Amino acid sequence: MTSSGSELRRTLGVGDAVVVGLGSMVGAGIFAALAPAARAAGSGLLPGLAVAAVVAYCNAASSARLAALYPASGGTYVYGRERLGEFWGYLAGWSFVVGKTASCAAMALTVGAYVRPDQAHAVAVAAVVALTAANYGGVRKSAWLTRAIVAVVLAVLASVVVVCLGSGEAGAGRLDLGAPDGAGLLQAAGLLFFAFAGYARIATLGEEVRDPARTIPRAIPLALGIALAVYACVAVAVLSVLGPDGLGEATAPLADAVRAAGVPGLAPVVRAGAAVAALGSLLALILGVSRTTLAMAKDRHLPGALAVVHPRFRVPHRAELAVGAAVAVLAATVDVRGAIGFSSFGVLAYYAVANASAWTLDSAPVARVVPAVGLVGCVVLAFSLPGVSVVVGAGVLAVGAAAYGARRWAAGRRT
Template sequence: MTQSGSSLRRTLGTTDAVVVGLGAMVGAGIFAALGPAARAAGSGLLLGLAVAAVVAYCNAMSSARLAALYPASGGTYVYGRERLGAFWGYLAGWSFVVGKTASCAAMALTVGAYVWPEQAHAVAVAAVVALTAVNYGGVHKSAWLTRAIVAVVLAVLASVVVVCLGSGASDAGRLQVGVSDGVGGVLQAAGLLFFAFAGYARIATLGEEVRDPARTIPRAIPTALGITLVVYAAVAVSVLSVLGPDGLGQAPAPLADAVRAAGVPGLVPVVRVGAAVAALGSLLALILGVSRTTLAMARDRHLPGALAAVHPRFQVPHRAELAVGAVVAALAATVDVRGAIGFSSFGVLAYYAVANAAAWTLRPTPVVRVVPVVGFVGCVTLAFALPWVSVVVGAAVLGVGAAAYGVRKRVALR
């Protein structure tokens, strides 16, 4: 796996790992995903949130078991390779790197849209450069910055919940749960909301930088996911009680519109700042995770071997981080990636499908296998419930990755 002298420094404890996961999950997704999910599901929004949470829980449990057994950078890329074979590990890594690179650009542009809408691309590029520099200085510094970001975002979200539920505009009748837009709408909403849950993989991809990974990772992943679910449920209920499913579905900035409708317009700038900070937290964790998977794939020569270098002083994959930062900055400067969120969800769900398949091989007892089976079926179902454009583009990109793997293997055999 790793060669002597090229391993990463183990500096993260359980609390740090939980914070990294929270920074990846409690981010811009909750500020942006509720509106599109409400448009897809209508009164079934809370059902969609529940479905997304169940799938995320199964994925988290599968990831935690695998990460404890294989505490190396790379996450499901490593698990798929070790449990299912080289191709499946490669496909998981490809899905993660491509999908999450698009997510990085989306988060960077979210920062720009909230901070300075007229210069969103320039602000996005500056954010990518700054956070790449933070990651370059060492993962422990990244964890401390993430801790501060999580504290700010949780404070903003708590303010939104208190203001909405405590206002005269709140009406419990708006929380009626149904399937007004059909089961397909609920599943599509779950797929969109899953985008906001998917950050717990960041803990697994940092397996080589966590102290006592067999004990830390299985504790950190479910803890981070549980906290996130409680936060998301509270925010969704409070915003729905003020705007209702129709109003929420039409809101361009759901949380800001909710506090305005609740009669506290003075909180709107605070929510905007919170959204920008949340996007920065997501971007920080995303760049961290993508660079570690890039490192793992480069070690196995699925990506250029130069990207496997570890900095002699900071003991981070500095070339992988610089390469990821450069690609994300280029995307943020040139493209509108809002539509890439659906594609990113497709790639991430494919990634977790491989994780669940790998976890299914760990122990042959039926009870233990229920979780990865539910997770695998859930990932496949939600992936194909996404908008058809996302499904077509996502499948095409996975096909390109598979073809590249086949060509590389054929050349290697000559």
């Protein structure tokens, strides 16, 4: 039984939970994911966005149903454990913690690349330290900081959309995308899904929202719907100026788009917005990973010392410090751009377990359509990612499974 001294404080309402999700989804992905997705899909970028959105919706619906029944920190780690068994919950938690730790480092390095390219690693480490300290002060403070970041990013994105669609360079002909390539479309959907996955952060905060049975199911689809609208508007605006080929070749697609639209003075603002967006993503990622770490530590799948909650701030401070330290080491020593594909693989594996868990909630065939589509979609998108990402991702999951088996075997020997 969890003692009162280890309980988290319920302070977040629907608005706060939506903002936490938006801080993850409408983050650095919107500034970086469009170009590689366009390279993969060419004329299939917008259909790829639609496929990613459908899979994300199914995942969101499954997560919302499960979160209403199990409003505890840990998200799919808890759902998998309760619905499918301890191993599947553990595997979901392992996928999330490992994959998102790599994603945290990628976001930190994105901040460094935009703020000070020649000192990207140093800036990245400083960003991790600062945001870990912000999380340490309490989740309510983190939610307010995320709210400010989301407001800035949405303002920048709105300016990009207005400038691009209002310029003389915009043309409907550039949106005449033709027939997309199927494999490229799926790979683009997998890459774009990486940016949609932030609504998981809402579910992992289950012990810190007020009335979670109502708040979480309302907040998840709201956050996803807003993020999808933003992504679609930005994608159409940028495509109308650059076209799919120009977008695929762009190194900084949104900055390139405003230059092409004839407003080069807005490019520095877009760069600043990208840095702020990456900070928002990093803040929410650290928040979510530390809560899943807390849940796994409570069940002794990770060191029990990480399960302690700060007596004053009511946050899992040791888990936050451990996650922050791991991310800082990666940000200081490794170029993690290649880990984005692995992180996508891990996130899709995580949601595959969520959909499989939701499948068990109701035996009616109609009720099982959404989790079935979500499960199949996650598997298809995961194996549509670049081959290296698939091999590395599957290998890391196998290592986690082996560690679980070894621990169970050792426990059996002791008894």
